[in-house]
Amino acid sequence: MSSSGGIQIPGRLPLLLTQEGVLLPGSTMRLSVDTPRNMQLVRSRLLRGTSLKSTIIGVIPNTRDPEHEADELPTLHSSHDLKLILMLPFLRDPKPHFENHWTVAIGTAGLAVQVVGSNWPKPHYTLLITGVCRFRVSSLLKQRPFALAEVEQLDKLEELTSTEEVTAEDGELQELSQRFYQAALQLVGMLDMSVPVVAKLRRLLDSLPRETLPDVVASMIRATNKEKLQVLDAVSLEERFKKTLPLLTRQIEGLKLLQKTRSPRPDDEKRVTFSSCPLSSLCLLLTCSPRPLCNEGEDEDGDDTAALERKVHRANMPEAALKVCVKELKRLKKMPQSMPEYALTRNYLDLMVELPWSKSTKDCLDIQAARILLDNDHYAMDKLKRRVLEYLAVRQLKASLKGPILCFVGPPGVGKTSVGRSIARTLGREFHRIALGGVCDQSDIRGHRRTYVGSMPGRIINGLKTVGVNNPVFLLDEVDKLGKSLQGDPAAALLEVLDPEQNHSFTDHYLNVAFDLSQVLFIATANTTATIPPALLDRMEVLQVPGYTQEEKVEIAHRHLIPNQLEQHGLTPQQLQIPQDSTQEVITRYTREAGVRSLERKIGAICRAVAVKVAEGQKVTKPEEPVPASPVQAQGAPPEMPIVIDHIALKDILGPPLFDMEVSERLTLPGVALGLAWTPLGGEIMFVEASRTEGEGQLTLTGQLGDVMKESAHLAISWLRANAKRYRLTNMVGGPDPMEGTDIHLHFPAGAVTKDGPSAGVTIVTCLASLFSSRLVRSDIAMTGEITLRGLVLPVGGIKDKVLAAHRAGVKRVILPKRNEKDLEELPANVRAELDFITATNLDEVLNAAFDGGFPGTASTHTHPQLLSKL
Numbered sequence: 001m002s003s004s005g006g007i008q009i010p011g012r013l014p015l016l017l018t019q020e021g022v023l024l025p026g027s028t029m030r031l032s033v034d035t036p037r038n039m040q041l042v043r044s045r046l047l048r049g050t051s052l053k054s055t056i057i058g059v060i061p062n063t064r065d066p067e068h069e070a071d072e073l074p075t076l077h078s079s080h081d082l083k084l085i086l087m088l089p090f091l092r093d094p095k096p097h098f099e100n101h102w103t104v105a106i107g108t109a110g111l112a113v114q115v116v117g118s119n120w121p122k123p124h125y126t127l128l129i130t131g132v133c134r135f136r137v138s139s140l141l142k143q144r145p146f147a148l149a150e151v152e153q154l155d156k157l158e159e160l161t162s163t164e165e166v167t168a169e170d171g172e173l174q175e176l177s178q179r180f181y182q183a184a185l186q187l188v189g190m191l192d193m194s195v196p197v198v199a200k201l202r203r204l205l206d207s208l209p210r211e212t213l214p215d216v217v218a219s220m221i222r223a224t225n226k227e228k229l230q231v232l233d234a235v236s237l238e239e240r241f242k243k244t245l246p247l248l249t250r251q252i253e254g255l256k257l258l259q260k261t262r263s264p265r266p267d268d269e270k271r272v273t274f275s276s277c278p279l280s281s282l283c284l285l286l287t288c289s290p291r292p293l294c295n296e297g298e299d300e301d302g303d304d305t306a307a308l309e310r311k312v313h314r315a316n317m318p319e320a321a322l323k324v325c326v327k328e329l330k331r332l333k334k335m336p337q338s339m340p341e342y343a344l345t346r347n348y349l350d351l352m353v354e355l356p357w358s359k360s361t362k363d364c365l366d367i368q369a370a371r372i373l374l375d376n377d378h379y380a381m382d383k384l385k386r387r388v389l390e391y392l393a394v395r396q397l398k399a400s401l402k403g404p405i406l407c408f409v410g411p412p413g414v415g416k417t418s419v420g421r422s423i424a425r426t427l428g429r430e431f432h433r434i435a436l437g438g439v440c441d442q443s444d445i446r447g448h449r450r451t452y453v454g455s456m457p458g459r460i461i462n463g464l465k466t467v468g469v470n471n472p473v474f475l476l477d478e479v480d481k482l483g484k485s486l487q488g489d490p491a492a493a494l495l496e497v498l499d500p501e502q503n504h505s506f507t508d509h510y511l512n513v514a515f516d517l518s519q520v521l522f523i524a525t526a527n528t529t530a531t532i533p534p535a536l537l538d539r540m541e542v543l544q545v546p547g548y549t550q551e552e553k554v555e556i557a558h559r560h561l562i563p564n565q566l567e568q569h570g571l572t573p574q575q576l577q578i579p580q581d582s583t584q585e586v587i588t589r590y591t592r593e594a595g596v597r598s599l600e601r602k603i604g605a606i607c608r609a610v611a612v613k614v615a616e617g618q619k620v621t622k623p624e625e626p627v628p629a630s631p632v633q634a635q636g637a638p639p640e641m642p643i644v645i646d647h648i649a650l651k652d653i654l655g656p657p658l659f660d661m662e663v664s665e666r667l668t669l670p671g672v673a674l675g676l677a678w679t680p681l682g683g684e685i686m687f688v689e690a691s692r693t694e695g696e697g698q699l700t701l702t703g704q705l706g707d708v709m710k711e712s713a714h715l716a717i718s719w720l721r722a723n724a725k726r727y728r729l730t731n732m733v734g735g736p737d738p739m740e741g742t743d744i745h746l747h748f749p750a751g752a753v754t755k756d757g758p759s760a761g762v763t764i765v766t767c768l769a770s771l772f773s774s775r776l777v778r779s780d781i782a783m784t785g786e787i788t789l790r791g792l793v794l795p796v797g798g799i800k801d802k803v804l805a806a807h808r809a810g811v812k813r814v815i816l817p818k819r820n821e822k823d824l825e826e827l828p829a830n831v832r833a834e835l836d837f838i839t840a841t842n843l844d845e846v847l848n849a850a851f852d853g854g855f856p857g858t859a860s861t862h863t864h865p866q867l868l869s870k871l
Ligand SMILES: Nc1ncnc2c1ncn2[C@@H]1O[C@H](COP(=O)(O)OP(=O)(O)OP(=O)(O)O)[C@@H](O)[C@H]1O
Pocket: 377, 378, 379, 380, 381, 410, 411, 412, 413, 414, 415, 416, 417, 418, 419, 477, 525, 526, 527, 556, 560, 561, 595, 596, 597, 600
């Protein structure tokens, strides 16, 4: 600080633009920073810098930092006095180098002594900055990512370090300084000297260099921002004394008046004392808070706390919470604003009053209406809708229903989230979605303790604050994708949230008081139950939402997706028509999914392409121009409406088809069979390929197989070797042991995808049987089932999704374990009608069905007709 021993500030300073208050040299101020440039400055200079130099920044007052980084910087605060002083030499200078407003911008170089970051209510930093000296911006070096400028230090006041020097050099300045000093003494004299800071101020008045007094006193007394700006702009010391003295006198007069008008109660005496000096600690002696406690802001601030107190009492919170709030309020009142804890306590209280402790919406449940709404919003999903209606009906009869928590499990894009939204609508409740995918910190659910820097409440409490009622529908999306880390297990934190017996007293770490979640209706969604922790799964009722059949997808597209997309793209059915055939083609040749999300995207792509045509057409058809009569579209002429998307248009817009009906093509060699697999994304068809070469009887397995699948492969080989004679299987030279002198390679294409599970057993056996017998597997058949060493076929899971995948891929016959027959009832009628199902109890039956005309050696070839059941 020039005035305190000649500190030299760097020649280049990053600029912090603020409108919050005026930092004067020698004072300390707390500033909240949330705009892009200022945030960037804090991150790259204050948080990353390691030297003292990197903590010095230039604070430009009275200037708004633009909300968006792309916006240009506004005119910086500039001093008129300085402008004059600086311009004078240029009256003589033919080529002034002060060309723009930057040249006279003035600010205070400050030392950032503390940086506190917080994400609530939005990301921001709170800085504690001590003013060092005035500076002038010579030139702006860059605007992004934060403003950086070449600066010139202005306060060089060494000449006035003692009263003697003043006397010697400048009579008028000395007189001013003396008057100022006397006035300051008088002010301190009116305050209660028993307050330690007042005593300290008294001592400082004698020990501080006189030239620092105007800045220090101006930052403490009652003064508006405008007045403080004038003090900052007063570069000459004389001017500064002149600007500050009236303020000081006004404060003294004000105090006198206050003392006169107040009743002489000891309390009041103290209050005058306190209010005239906001400083409650020594370090704050030089503090200027953005809204000083003792200027105009004070009343406002006092009101502010009073308003907060009123809100606390009106928030209708339970007694325990109220007690905590009252205690915190008491602490807040005693705290100076500049204390870091002030902001924390204030944020806490603000949250407490905003929480919907007893605010709820009234359920408007009408089962008839709910049924209609669910049917209107979603096609198919009958089982799910039935269960949801049951649930709603019970709620209607018993309002205080505790649990169960519904968990919709199914592949992506089958409408789990959107059913959740519909349930909220049917109940007339607020809806809030909490995405849990990737959450691996339990404080995400339960909040951080307030002792942490940047502590925040968890997502549940935040959600309640957002919806503003205590009985919303909370959709816990993707519960199966919760992670775990050193920061704890969020799934464990969810246990308390979802347990109806416990959640009436859910305690968020940040709140530290119980909040009643029993009115909240929780619905969870997941792609698979396999990764949901068992304790969590146990608290939920799982409702499977399987993928859709092609017919269902066509219906969904025409009833929901196409109208939605048309609306979103500003089109009408009079402008765009997608016939059923085209939708069917999009489904089969451009998408391969269990849900309809990809289909929706493709329809979106069609709409965009048509929107361009329509918009071009509108531009060409100006009102005065007649519309061409010919339906043949001339170059630049508007297209004929409606634009109908046919096979050719589809290819134009979406490109060549992405998927082919490849099944029959790939089953043209012996040693290939088609299996069915279940994945969290729905069912999939899966080819199994085998080849043999001369060798030593080794088995090679490729395709990223898990242990269980590898074991299935070994099992299949063992069974075939054991039964080779019966099935007349041979090795390469025609010998009876198929493995003798032969190496086998089994491959599961889509080699990058990990595969596991026992259900490929029957497919591997069929594939190897085809290889050893050199016979082709039927090209229209797919299969699934676990095998045993004795050749039995055991049931497997995910039958519905697997069969739907087979149907999607154009397969005509499906072999599945006999004990899975019951699962076929869940299939849509049209799928059941279009597929032949062969249910098998042993591998004999499987082989017999998988090859045209049966398989040699199987019992049924001779004794029974082929086992075929059309369900
Ligand atoms: N049966 C249906 N009827 C109407 N629209 C549907 C149906 N199923 C899905 N949709 C639509 O498909 C889109 C995707 O649905 P949604 O986001 O609910 O899928 P999701 O199952 O939650 O997927 P994820 O598991 O990826 O979150 C939505 O626009 C939804 O409206």
